Ligand SMILES: [Ca+2]
Ligand SMILES: [Ca+2]
């Protein structure tokens with residue numbers, strides 16, 4: 001099957017279909033039909049900017065060419081596969097806005113809890129990294145690539161009883177989104 005690719009959300013001419021004969025009209029059948037258009041006269045197939053990789057990563061399209069001979073329709077069908085290339089158009093979103101964790105003082109390096117974000121894109125555009133960007137001025141905490149927050153050393157309740165850490169999730173796209 002012929003195939004072509006297009007970046008999501010980009011209006012673009014994809015292909016031109018030409019069937020033999022006079023007065024041929026073109027139409028398409030596809031599950032992403034509303035995000036495509038075909039010029040019934042010229043056979044030019046285009047993507048609309050609504051084509052969304054997060055809905056369809058690829059999309060088979062049947063192109064039907066029809067002409068009339070003695071008032072009888074004659075049709076021929078050809079197929080093209082449209083691959084929709086992901087762009088980094090979604091930022092990571094945390095499952096919760098606020099996480100609460102408790103920890104006992106003087107417990108040494110300890111895992112205190114997990115945070116988790118998700119990203120609607122694919123591949124590197126959805127690969128997430130976590131960073132503590134605030135609330136840790138004495139560098140007492142770290143976060144792993146899986147979002148596990150750990151203490152690096154003993155915490156002392158009498159010195160500080162509560163921490164408000166700010167964690168950011170960053171994806172691996174270009175440019176990266178947070
Ligand atoms: Ca999208
Ligand atoms: Ca992303």
Ligand SMILES: [Ca+2]
Pocket residue numbers: 008053054086087088089090120121122125
């Ligand atoms: Ca995307």
